[in-house]
Amino acid sequence: IYIDSASDFVSFAKSCALDTWSAGKTVILRADISLAGMDYTPVAAFGGTFDGGGRTISGLYINKDTTSDTGSVYLGLFGYVGEGTVKELTVTGSVIGCDNRSGTSDYYAGGIVGACGGDGDIVNCMADVTVTGNSKGTRTAVGGIVGKNSGEVTGCISKGTVSAKGTVAANAGGIAGENSYGSIINCCNTD
Numbered sequence: 001i002y003i004d005s006a007s008d009f010v011s012f013a014k015s016c017a018l019d020t021w022s023a024g025k026t027v028i029l030r031a032d033i034s035l036a037g038m039d040y041t042p043v044a045a046f047g048g049t050f051d052g053g054g055r056t057i058s059g060l061y062i063n064k065d066t067t068s069d070t071g072s073v074y075l076g077l078f079g080y081v082g083e084g085t086v087k088e089l090t091v092t093g094s095v096i097g098c099d100n101r102s103g104t105s106d107y108y109a110g111g112i113v114g115a116c117g118g119d120g121d122i123v124n125c126m127a128d129v130t131v132t133g134n135s136k137g138t139r140t141a142v143g144g145i146v147g148k149n150s151g152e153v154t155g156c157i158s159k160g161t162v163s164a165k166g167t168v169a170a171n172a173g174g175i176a177g178e179n180s181y182g183s184i185i186n187c188c189n190t191d
Contacts, residue, residue, distance in 0.1 A: 052089025060093030074114030108147030120151035140166035141177035
């Protein structure tokens with residue numbers, strides 16, 4: 001699958017709403033694209049290989065105020081990367097979220113990925129994204145690259161500002177807000 005424009009990327013993101021659609025697929029970004037001004041919903045679940053080819057996706061803007069959804073909230077260019085890989089990609093923009101639900105809800109926000117599962121990889125990526133999270137739920141994890149990491153993050157750079165607030169627990173980090181049995185290798189946070 002080749003992505004040459006912002007509309008291609010938005011269409012790809014919508015296709016990933018089906019959990020198994022991306023499994024085993026290779027997606028290649030062939031041009032720098034801007035999502036500025038677009039109605040963008042994060043890639044829900046990704047299980048293939050996304051090769052950014054050293055290109056940039058700019059103008060990412062997510063501002064989600066969650067009031068009634070059930071389950072965990074995943075915000076980022078990619079909401080959740082399970083058995084997939086995101087590599088060689090630069091992302092700029094902002095991710096802002098507020099989880100107004102109380103009780104047992106988890107909230108994950110990242111500049112590139114909201115949460116990365118145990119078999120997920122984020123490789124040689126750079127994020128210049130302002131990431132802000134505020135949650136009344138059980139757990140809040142906000143990171144410059146990934147909110148919650150259980151996979152492997154290698155060779156990534158975060159340049160954005162990261163902040164988290166939570167009623168119960170709030171974690172913020174330059175690379176990952178929470179690293180749960182994952183690996184972070186040769187990464188740095190800078191301004």
